[in-house]
Amino acid sequence: MTEEKEKEEKPKAEEGKPEKAEGKKTAGRSGKKGTTKATKKAPEAKALSVEEIVDFAKTMGDKEQSELVRGIVRNMRVMSLSGLVKDLEEEFGVSAAVPAVAVTSAAPQVEEAVEEKTVFDVTLESVGDKKIPVIKVVRSLTSLGLKDAKALVDSAPRKIKEGVSKEEAEKIKSELEAVGATAKLE
Numbered sequence: 001m002t003e004e005k006e007k008e009e010k011p012k013a014e015e016g017k018p019e020k021a022e023g024k025k026t027a028g029r030s031g032k033k034g035t036t037k038a039t040k041k042a043p044e045a046k047a048l049s050v051e052e053i054v055d056f057a058k059t060m061g062d063k064e065q066s067e068l069v070r071g072i073v074r075n076m077r078v079m080s081l082s083g084l085v086k087d088l089e090e091e092f093g094v095s096a097a098v099p100a101v102a103v104t105s106a107a108p109q110v111e112e113a114v115e116e117k118t119v120f121d122v123t124l125e126s127v128g129d130k131k132i133p134v135i136k137v138v139r140s141l142t143s144l145g146l147k148d149a150k151a152l153v154d155s156a157p158r159k160i161k162e163g164v165s166k167e168e169a170e171k172i173k174s175e176l177e178a179v180g181a182t183a184k185l186e
Contacts, residue, residue: 120169121186122161127153128180137175159186 048056057065073081085096127134131153139149141160152158160183161172169185176183 118166119163120166121159122164122169122172122176123159123184123186124153124156124176125182125184127156128182130180133179134176134181137179137181141172141175156181 057068060068073084076084089095124134124138135146135149135153138144138153138160139146142149142152144152152160160176161169164172166185173183173185
């Protein structure tokens, strides 16, 4: 089976080379004319057609077919390989390019995660005209003393509550907006 592979992979350029003739007269090292040097005649290699190679390859196992293809590809020039890739793409309707789908598919998953958020932070953005009612609401929501609640309100924008459920965050926001402050959920 190895001889058959060698025949398949043997380039056609060797067919046109003249074979060495038996009994060719040469001048030996001694310089004597007329001595004969016996050479072996190379066996003639039969050129196989593409159809014969394909039929032979059909009789091989998967591993042997892979080895045959690798052997052929190893001996090809880069430009020939490029043409082969284009021909295979056209014949089988495939592309050798790396798909960019994997990069774009990650973005929708991130958006879904944002929509499914269950824990929120309530931030006091601004106090508004009436500061004292806002301080009272902040004290009731946070259990802070008067001085700490006033400092928190004076340093707006600042987080009032962190890690609360959506319902509780909505309730806190509505209480702050009822007394004239602006708040947002994060």
